Amino acid sequence: MNAGRKGPILVTGAAGQVGAVGRTVTGLLLDRGFAVRALVRRDDDRAAALRAAGAEVVVGDLLEPADVDRAVRGTRRVYFGMSVSAGYLEATATLAAVAREAGVEALVNMSQMTVSEMDIHHTTPSHQQRQHWLGEQVLAWSGLPVVTVRPTIFLETFVPLAGPSVRDRGRIELPFGQGKTNPVSAADVARVVATVLADPGPHLGRVYELTGPRSQDMHDIAREFSAVLNREVGYTDIAPEDWAAGLKQAGVSEHVAQHLVTMGELHRAGRYDRLANGVEFVTGRPATSVREFAALRADEFGGIRRS
């Protein structure tokens, strides 16, 4: 069924900053012939690129009910995702209120895999993760037809977190201890979201946990980068408090820093040693490996991009 006949698909967070899931979803849906309404926070060159690709761009704030209403009205299917930020739960509840009134037929909600391990007595200190846990409940109470994606850490997150140190010193410097991790490509997450939005019926009510294909410790991940970049890359397990101080010094917001520090602690405790087959289950294609990602983005780690 082509949603273009029934109104566009709304994609929020469509400009993209870290994983840019919304931007990739927009492109994938346009390629498949769907009409897409892309919600962005500001009318900049990223918005112009979305327009040039064929999206209807709406500028608005997900924390402003009137803006959300303007974005949702007339759409039938929605992808909801936005930057890790203090207002995440408020935005989720606002979207839920508007989507209920509008009567959308499917809402794909971005969450996090850590939520799979959370209940009232087992949350984490990350306010972002707690807000995803609560946001999922708000959406469940809303009665909306929801599909939830719960990815583990994005491979793309390694670009800002490890790109500069790999480039400059040949080291991945993170406080992940000996913990294993299995990062998923945000591009794969976007393929899952676009597949669901193209034909939501079979997916309604489901929760998809998304990881990469293999759980590895950071020494092993450093070896993958070495192989791709053709030079020595090692792993330095930095002290969590030094990492926290560095994030503060770099001007990272308190909310994001608190989330990242928790994510580091959970890695150290082995809680990111995960494997789930959501990417292949939904898209029919295996998830991108660390080595494939490093090759695709090699230039950002001081190598040569092989595309």
Ligand SMILES: NC(=O)c1ccc[n+]([C@@H]2O[C@H](COP(=O)([O-])OP(=O)(O)OC[C@H]3O[C@@H](n4cnc5c(N)ncnc54)[C@H](OP(=O)(O)O)[C@@H]3O)[C@@H](O)[C@H]2O)c1
């Ligand atoms: N990074 C990870 O490792 C990871 C792992 C699992 C789950 N997640 C989840 O993935 C989501 C982030 O996805 P992503 O990385 O694809 O996002 P992203 O690239 O950071 O893009 C999010 C977009 O949301 C926009 N935005 C922020 N606040 C807004 C507001 N109030 N109103 C309207 N737009 C707003 C931003 O606009 P501007 O660019 O103009 O500021 C940005 O372009 C979060 O829910 C996070 O918890 C992330």
